[in-house]
Amino acid sequence: MSTPAQHISATDRPSLDAWPHAVMAALALLITLISAHLVRLTWFDAPASQPLNQPAPIWHARPSLPLAGSDVAAQAVVSRLARSDFADSMFAVMGAPSAPIGLVGEAGRKAEHIGEYIASRDSIALAPQAIHSDAQLAHALVHELAHLWLSHHPDAGAAFQRSLPPLEDSSRYGFGDRSEHAAEALAHAIQFWRASSMVRGTDAQLRLLAAYESIMPGATSALAMLDAHGAFFNAGLDTGVPLPGGL
Numbered sequence: 001m002s003t004p005a006q007h008i009s010a011t012d013r014p015s016l017d018a019w020p021h022a023v024m025a026a027l028a029l030l031i032t033l034i035s036a037h038l039v040r041l042t043w044f045d046a047p048a049s050q051p052l053n054q055p056a057p058i059w060h061a062r063p064s065l066p067l068a069g070s071d072v073a074a075q076a077v078v079s080r081l082a083r084s085d086f087a088d089s090m091f092a093v094m095g096a097p098s099a100p101i102g103l104v105g106e107a108g109r110k111a112e113h114i115g116e117y118i119a120s121r122d123s124i125a126l127a128p129q130a131i132h133s134d135a136q137l138a139h140a141l142v143h144e145l146a147h148l149w150l151s152h153h154p155d156a157g158a159a160f161q162r163s164l165p166p167l168e169d170s171s172r173y174g175f176g177d178r179s180e181h182a183a184e185a186l187a188h189a190i191q192f193w194r195a196s197s198m199v200r201g202t203d204a205q206l207r208l209l210a211a212y213e214s215i216m217p218g219a220t221s222a223l224a225m226l227d228a229h230g231a232f233f234n235a236g237l238d239t240g241v242p243l244p245g246g247l
């Protein structure tokens with residue numbers, strides 16, 4: 001009768017060599033098990049690899065910090081944005097404000113505004129103290145530039161507002177407010193145009209436009225309106241999609 005340990009040592013090798021070998025084998029097995037467990041954990045944590053036929057993983061929201069905690073830091077964020085290629089492109093398509101981008105004032109911040117277009121000064125203010133990502137900052141700028149564009153094109157803007165179907169989803173920004181709906185539809189048109197840069201002129205681009213339209217009704221006619229007024233052409237750009245006649 002022999003135990004497994006005796007069996008291992010019942011070779012030509014000295015028994016002292018066998019122990020490290022057994023320890024190494026056990027360690028290798030342990031590492032394999034741990035690795036498998038880690039891979040499994042990573043797989044469950046990564047939404048991008050989640051198969052569609054599996055239940056969605058539990059998602060824990062983590063509180064994020066705003067882009068700035070003070071007016072000085074907020075001004076730095078806004079100045080960096082204003083100097084960016086992104087802002088250059090947006091100004092080329094939608095027009096530039098008449099003054100440097102400033103910060104939303106105390107009253108606006110109390111009203112939870114993350115951006116404002118001040119028509120009397122043709123200027124834009126943003127609130128990085130209440131904005132939590134670069135994408136949100138970029139969208140706030142596009143939305144306020146949409147107000148600027150509508151202000152610069154009052155007749156088209158008024159006709160566009162009248163043409164908008166009422167929003168039925170109360171969670172959509174602009175619900176019950178045609179002016180905000182118009183600006184957000186223009187902003188979505190611009191965001192669609194940015195997002196579709198890799199699929200210009202293809203069916204995929206049209207499907208994407210339909211998706212944007214379903215999220216924000218009026219995005220397609222907003223794109224057509226911008227195109228009809230030369231917003232893209234004047235910037236040396238093209239929408240890439242066949243659009244209905246101008247509004």
Ligand SMILES: [Zn+2]
Binds near residue numbers: 143147180183
């Ligand atoms: Zn607005």
